[in-house]
Each structure stands twice: as C-alpha cells, then as structure tokens.
Amino acid sequence: MHLYVLFMVCMAAALGPWGPPAFGADDAVLRPRVPTDKIEEAKTWSNPFDATSENIEKGKAIFHGKAFCATCHGKDGKGLGSDIDQGSFKGPLPRNFTDKEWQAARTDGELFWILKHGSKGTAMASFIPLILTEEEAWQVLRYVRSFGQP
Ligand code: HEC
Structure with missing residues (x-):
C-alpha cells in the first residue's frame, strides 16, 4: 500500500x-540536456571566441548555411524551421533560442557538448566533427547567444 x-x-x-x-x-x-555524469566537465568549457560582430557574423553564416541549423531552429531562432511540422515532429521540438530564461539556464559548455554529442532522444544530431570544426561550433554558438539579446 x-x-x-x-x-x-x-x-x-x-x-x-x-x-x-x-x-x-x-x-x-x-x-539540463547534458547527462549528469558529464555536465560538470561541460560547464567548465568556455567559448574562446569573443562576442564580436565579426564572430557572430561567421556563426550566422554557418547557422543559415552549411550546418542547416535554421531548417529546424528557424531563421529567427524560434524553433519553427521550414522542416518542422509541429504535428508530426517526433520528440521534443527544437529549442527556441529567443527564450531568455532558457539562455540564462545554459552555460556555453553545455551547448557545445550537445553540438559534439547530439541530444539523446531528440532530433538533435552530433555536428562535430562531421559538419563543424570545434572553432566553427563555438562561432555558431556566438550566433545562438545573440538571439537572447534584446
Ligand atoms: C533536424 C533538426 C535540427 C537541426 C538540423 C539542428 N537542431 Fe539543434 N536541436 C533540435 C532539437 C529537436 C533539439 C532538442 C530540443 C530539446 O532538447 O528539447 C535541439 C537542441 C539543440 C541545442 C540544445 C538545446 C538545449 O536546451 O540545451 C542546441 C545548442 C542546438 N540544438 C543547436 C543547434 C545548432 C547550432 C545547429 C546547427 C549546427 C542545430 N542545432 C541543428 C533540432 C535540430
């Protein structure tokens, strides 16, 4: 009982x-999306690229270009890309990068970990090293962070 x-x-x-x-x-x-036994380490990683407009522009070109992030996360980062039919999409929907609460809840290292390993149980695949170098991943994350700015 x-x-x-x-x-x-x-x-x-x-x-x-x-x-x-x-x-x-x-x-x-x-x-958190990074597994509990990996998250402490991931949180220690920091973005070696500063948030300069040049780095954000490089990240933007990758996001909308060769890494096709925009097809799922949307041109405006709101998670409703052209490939997303909300009714039939399996698993959690792509992240809305303009959500400030979400931006504040994640460290850069956690986001990088996901780009490296993907997010289990979701459509988010691993992008490093097949599609992105580590440098490009940090640049694209600079762009992802820029969605959280006013
Ligand atoms: C096939 C669709 C798809 C593509 C392409 C894609 N994503 Fe994702 N992404 C997702 C989904 C789905 C999630 C998982 C949402 C969740 O965890 O609830 C996700 C999660 C993430 C996360 C982690 C969010 C969190 O809450 O920690 C990051 C960061 C991310 N994506 C960045 C990118 C970047 C950068 C690219 C391009 C290099 C990209 N994604 C390409 C669908 C996609």
Whole structure:
C-alpha cells in the first residue's frame, strides 16, 4: 500500500497537475540536456571566441548555411524551421533560442557538448566533427547567444 501511494505521488509529480508534460513547458525546456555524469566537465568549457560582430557574423553564416541549423531552429531562432511540422515532429521540438530564461539556464559548455554529442532522444544530431570544426561550433554558438539579446 505504501509503495502504491509513493508511486502515485511520483507520477503526479512527474506529470504535473495538468496531465502529461507538454514540451515547450518551462520545466521541460529548462531541464539540463547534458547527462549528469558529464555536465560538470561541460560547464567548465568556455567559448574562446569573443562576442564580436565579426564572430557572430561567421556563426550566422554557418547557422543559415552549411550546418542547416535554421531548417529546424528557424531563421529567427524560434524553433519553427521550414522542416518542422509541429504535428508530426517526433520528440521534443527544437529549442527556441529567443527564450531568455532558457539562455540564462545554459552555460556555453553545455551547448557545445550537445553540438559534439547530439541530444539523446531528440532530433538533435552530433555536428562535430562531421559538419563543424570545434572553432566553427563555438562561432555558431556566438550566433545562438545573440538571439537572447534584446
Ligand atoms: C533536424 C533538426 C535540427 C537541426 C538540423 C539542428 N537542431 Fe539543434 N536541436 C533540435 C532539437 C529537436 C533539439 C532538442 C530540443 C530539446 O532538447 O528539447 C535541439 C537542441 C539543440 C541545442 C540544445 C538545446 C538545449 O536546451 O540545451 C542546441 C545548442 C542546438 N540544438 C543547436 C543547434 C545548432 C547550432 C545547429 C546547427 C549546427 C542545430 N542545432 C541543428 C533540432 C535540430
């Protein structure tokens, strides 16, 4: 009986009062994406490229060009790229990079880790080293960060 109650309490906590988790809900978005045994290391990595307009421009060209990030994350970074049909997209939707709360919740190192390893259980694949060099990845992240600016 005790275990059953515990189970119900856990389910209620996991699902929340309004039913199954809706992706795009704040908690689901802010939950860390880097696995717990890797995240401490990832958080120590910092972007070697400063947020100069030159570096942001280089990142922009990659985002809209050869790395095709925009097809999923959208031209405006809002996560509704031309390839996204929200009804049929499997798994969590691509991140909305203009969400300031999300921007604040992530370190550069965590974002870099995802570009390197992909995000398990989502459509986000690994981009380093097949499509991006590490330098290009840091540049594209400068552009990703620029979506969070006013
Ligand atoms: C095939 C579609 C697709 C492409 C192409 C794609 N992404 Fe993603 N991306 C996603 C999805 C889906 C997620 C996972 C959202 C989640 O974790 O809930 C994601 C997650 C991310 C994350 C982690 C977000 C977080 O919350 O930590 C980053 C950073 C990211 N993408 C950047 C990029 C960049 C930069 C490119 C281009 C090099 C790119 N993505 C290309 C679909 C895509």
